[in-house]
Amino acid sequence: MIKVLLADDQSLVRSGLRMMVDSTDDMECVGEASDGAEAVAMVRSRRVDVVLMDIRMPNMDGTEATRRIAELDVDTKVLVLTTFDLDEYVFAALRNGASGFLLKDALPEELLGAIRVVAAGGAIVAPTATRRLLDHVAAKLPSSQAPSQDKLAALTEREREVLVEVSRGANNTEIGQRLYMAEGTVKTHIGRLLSKLRARDRVGLVLIAHECGLLDD
Structure with a gap:
């Protein structure tokens, strides 16, 4: 059973994701966090296989939370969910150890499939969105x-x-x-x-x- 933690500051988004995850036979939602700090604390206190991580949250954003989770001695993967594919925060989360990202308007079967891939140790790399993201950020980096x-x-x-x-x-x-x-x-x-x-x-x-x-x- 894949243990999934939901990290998003919008309760309606978390509710929708929970219904989606709990409707499957091979996953269960083991917690909800409204910011990055709560997500990190929950990963410390319970078994979590995959965190569905929003990027822009109060107190601690998803980028910093991803970094802290990657530093813990746990086998927890982070899958970033974002509204914008060209987002420098997403790039930073990938650099901090996230196993991939999806847009929030992804189809339910795409999201569930991505969770399974990430839980198995794989990574989600969308060729078009990821390349646009990298091109966008690389152009702004100092040489x-x-x-x-x-x-x-x-x-x-x-x-x-x-x-x-x-x-x-x-x-x-x-x-x-x-x-x-x-x-x-x-x-x-x-x-x-x-x-x-x-x-x-x-x-x-x-x-x-x-x-x-x-x-x-």
Whole structure:
């Protein structure tokens, strides 16, 4: 059973999400938080597999709450729900350890599917919305904050090819088909990428590839 915590400052939103989660056979809502501080406290005090995290909340926003949850010695994933796909707060939450983000107008089956993916250790990377978000934020970053190509120096040519495909939103099966390799080999390459680049998950790989300009080469 996937234990889900809802963090949103609007009670109506939480109620709708609770009904959706509790209507499934493999999930249950284990709590509701009206701000980030409450969400962090609840993660500390109970088992939570996935937090559905709103970004803009009073007292402590979702970005800071995500950072604090990532620092806890727990296996809790954060899935950000946001109204705006081009939101710098969402970018910061991804950098702080969120496993992905969805728009609040996502279909119920999309949201429930995303919860399952994140709970299983995967990441939600929407190719269009995520790329627009990264382009929007990267254009505003001072050049001194942009990582250099040195970060990719330790990668083999094959690993760079896999990283490009991951950054384009391809799943393991699609990567294998495009690069003519077995799916098990793809998983091995992704594992090495996560280790070499010290990324938390596929979202982290996308961010690194974009910041290093790999997709522009």
